[in-house]
Each structure stands twice: as structure tokens, then as C-alpha cells.
Amino acid sequence: MVKTKKFILKRAFEGFPKASDVQIVEEELPPIKDGEFLAEAVYLSVDAYMRGFQQSIGEVMMGTQIAKITESKLDGYPIGKYVIGSFGWRTHTVSTEIRSPNGLVRDYEGLPISLGLSALGISGCSAYFGLLEICKPQKGETVVVSGAGGAVGSHAGQIAKIIGCTVIGILGDDRKGKCVTDELGFDYYINYKKGNLEEELAKFAPSGVDCYFDNVGGEISNYVISQMNRLGRICVCGFISHFNDDGNSTNNSRQDTWRVTSNALNWKYKGDSSGIPKVTPLQSIFVIKELRMEGFVVYKWASRWNEALEQNLKWIKEGKLKCKETITEGFENTFAAFVGLLQGQNLGKALVKI
Incomplete structure (x- = not known):
């Protein structure tokens, strides 16, 4: 036994x-x-x-x-x-x-x-399909990736560089930042725990942001979205900034928590019964700039995973993609x-x- x-x-x-x-x-x-x-x-x-x-x-x-x-x-x-x-x-x-x-x-x-x-599994598939199928970056565009030091973010940013984009990574650690720029080829990084995110983003993307690969959510994403160009595209791959919010956070006045049940589809919202929780309004930006934001679940592309695996393997062998x-x-x-x-x-x- x-x-x-x-x-x-x-x-x-x-x-x-x-x-x-x-x-x-x-x-x-x-x-x-x-x-x-x-x-x-x-x-x-x-x-x-x-x-x-x-x-x-x-x-x-x-x-x-x-x-x-x-x-x-x-x-x-x-x-x-x-x-x-x-x-x-x-x-x-x-x-x-x-x-x-x-x-x-x-x-x-x-x-x-x-x-x-x-890189040759779900993380690599998420970066590949999330960036190419939802963000659809074009050569010369500016791409911002939050959670850029993680498995999916670091991969997505490298694909954007292969296409010929300017890539800005957002993360919370200078050690990771130096890695994504010096080793993985990102053009810039922003440590959101230091300095002013809005000012840094405006400095590195003076002509605005065309694509946003979002792994984090929260106010970081609001800052990025506010600086997006007309017809910008946003892939919402994750929302890690909300995962540990139990509704009693000392740094978050919102008394609400999202939870996902095991079937990944039956969402339950536990909010303040006294009213609707307030959020930073972004609808005007979406309307005026005609932005498109789409939630991403990698299993939608399960029938094409081999395509992503083959291409990621090719890029690794060519030295264009580092893991x-x-x-x-x-x-x-x-x-x-x-x-x-x-x-x-x-x-x-x-x-x-x-």
C-alpha cells in the first residue's frame, strides 16, 4: 500500500x-x-x-x-x-x-x-492568448503589464517585446524590476510602492497606453486605464489585489468582498447592505476613448493550447523568451x-x- x-x-x-x-x-x-x-x-x-x-x-x-x-x-x-x-x-x-x-x-x-x-503550461498559454487574442498589440504600440514579475505577466511582456512594442511593467519590488528590464527585455518598470504611479506612467508612456494586460486590478488598474489611448484594449487576467479583502481591511474603506466558488462561475457578492459600495468611476473614460475590456479565462482556448505551446517552445529555443x-x-x-x-x-x- x-x-x-x-x-x-x-x-x-x-x-x-x-x-x-x-x-x-x-x-x-x-x-x-x-x-x-x-x-x-x-x-x-x-x-x-x-x-x-x-x-x-x-x-x-x-x-x-x-x-x-x-x-x-x-x-x-x-x-x-x-x-x-x-x-x-x-x-x-x-x-x-x-x-x-x-x-x-x-x-x-x-x-x-x-x-x-x-512557460510551456497554463501560465504560458494565459500570456499567449490573453495578450494576442484580447489585447491584440501592434508593432510600435505601448503595452503595460501589471504583476509583471509573476509567471504570466513576465511572459506576456516578453511576447509584446517580440512583436515590437514598448513594454512597461508594474510591480512592487526593485529586484524584480531590474530583472524584467535587464534580463527579460522590458523597456521600463514602475515600482508602485515607491514614487507616484501616475507621474511615472506619464513619463514612460508620454503618448499614452494602447494595451493593458491586467493581473492585479484595484486602483493600480484605474491609474493605467485613465492614461489609455482611444481604442485601447484591456485584458483582465487576474485581480490579486482583491483576493485578501475580507471586508474589514484597514486600508480599504469599501466593505465588500468577492468570492469565487469552486465551479468558477457562481459568483457571490457580500456587500454593505446599507448601500452600493463606491468605486472610482471609469465609465466616462471608456465611452470617450472607446476602450474595450474583456475578462480572460485560459480554458476558452483549450482547443488551441498546442499552438501556444509550440510557439512558446520555439521562442525559448530561439532565445527570445526567458523563463x-x-x-x-x-x-x-x-x-x-x-x-x-x-x-x-x-x-x-x-x-x-x-
Whole structure:
């Protein structure tokens, strides 16, 4: 018998996630049956969306992993092969055929298999389709990326540079800023924790902003949108600035919280019953400048993932696209890696190596 360790949700997150909200438990797995395989985790992905989803108490923490097949009774899934599956935060998994474009880890031609969770995985697909299909940047345009030091933002900015755009990254750390400019090719970066975001943006984009790849939301996005050009395009890929708002934040007078249930479609709004919460009005800007903003979910393009994977692999091999990863060692440190991600400690993709 094989035992697996897994992180389960002990209590719902309120405000910033705490170690006491989760618990590591052991579970004995049954022998595999015909049509199944046993896989041992090699890399776990930790992502900001995990904070925004509302899971049931006792469930395994959600997440994608790369795992190595150690036993198999399923044709096409031999021992020694690697798979990418939504197995959650656990060390061993009994599973059946994975019906997704990146189920079996492909040949990355000598590149690390960890890229299957970053540039050659969902992160890379998100950057590719979010930028090219929604923002549709053209050579010579100015593109702003918030959350530019993360897995998706750093990738999207590099694609914009490949197209021939001026790229400005917004982030909260000078170390990351120097990386995205000196190593990844961004033209400028703005540390929103220092100085004046509006003034810095006006300096680096004197002719305005054409495309905005938004991973953050909040007032940062309002500043960017206010400086967009006519017919500007906005891809809303994330809203991490709201994830830890429990309605009692000392730096936010708005008493409202958005939560996403596990099906990602059934939204619940918990607001101040005394009235509608106030926000910075942007409708006039959208009307006058004819802006277009679209929410982005990568699974809409699932049928075309291979296109993104092939192109990203080509760019990597050509040296046009560089992949940054922050790897934490040890399964027991998964929650710490998750907290570090929410605090902005990661550069590029945040992973846990088991």
C-alpha cells in the first residue's frame, strides 16, 4: 500500500491565509485497478487563483502538478512517464486517463520539465492568448503589464517585446524590476510602492497606453486605464489585489468582498447592505476613448493550447523568451510557498519541488 500526504483546507480563508487554515494529513491509497495509474508528485504549482476560489472544508487544496508514473494498468501511460494533472497539493495520486492538451509531458528537447507548469503550461498559454487574442498589440504600440514579475505577466511582456512594442511593467519590488528590464527585455518598470504611479506612467508612456494586460486590478488598474489611448484594449487576467479583502481591511474603506466558488462561475457578492459600495468611476473614460475590456479565462482556448505551446517552445529555443522560476524545496513547505507568492516574493513561476 502507498500512503499519500495531502494538504486539506481546515477552515475557510479570512483575510490573508494562515498556516492554521490548512492541515497535512496522510491517506492510504487503494491498489490501482485496470485503467488507472499511480503517480508521484515531482513539482507542485502554487498560484494566486487558489486564494480566490472558495473550496469546501476538508477538501484537498487545489492545484496542478507534474508527477511521475510509478505504477500503471493503463495503455499509453507507462511507468517512468510524466503527467500534468490537477491532482492538488498531494504527494501521490491514483488517476485515470488525463483528457487535456498537456496531460502527458511532451519532449521539451532538453529543457526542464518544470516548464510544463510555467512557460510551456497554463501560465504560458494565459500570456499567449490573453495578450494576442484580447489585447491584440501592434508593432510600435505601448503595452503595460501589471504583476509583471509573476509567471504570466513576465511572459506576456516578453511576447509584446517580440512583436515590437514598448513594454512597461508594474510591480512592487526593485529586484524584480531590474530583472524584467535587464534580463527579460522590458523597456521600463514602475515600482508602485515607491514614487507616484501616475507621474511615472506619464513619463514612460508620454503618448499614452494602447494595451493593458491586467493581473492585479484595484486602483493600480484605474491609474493605467485613465492614461489609455482611444481604442485601447484591456485584458483582465487576474485581480490579486482583491483576493485578501475580507471586508474589514484597514486600508480599504469599501466593505465588500468577492468570492469565487469552486465551479468558477457562481459568483457571490457580500456587500454593505446599507448601500452600493463606491468605486472610482471609469465609465466616462471608456465611452470617450472607446476602450474595450474583456475578462480572460485560459480554458476558452483549450482547443488551441498546442499552438501556444509550440510557439512558446520555439521562442525559448530561439532565445527570445526567458523563463523565470522560484522553486521551494519540500512538500511540507507548499503552504509557505503559497504565502510567499501572495506576498510577491516570487520571481516568475512559483513552484514546489517534492
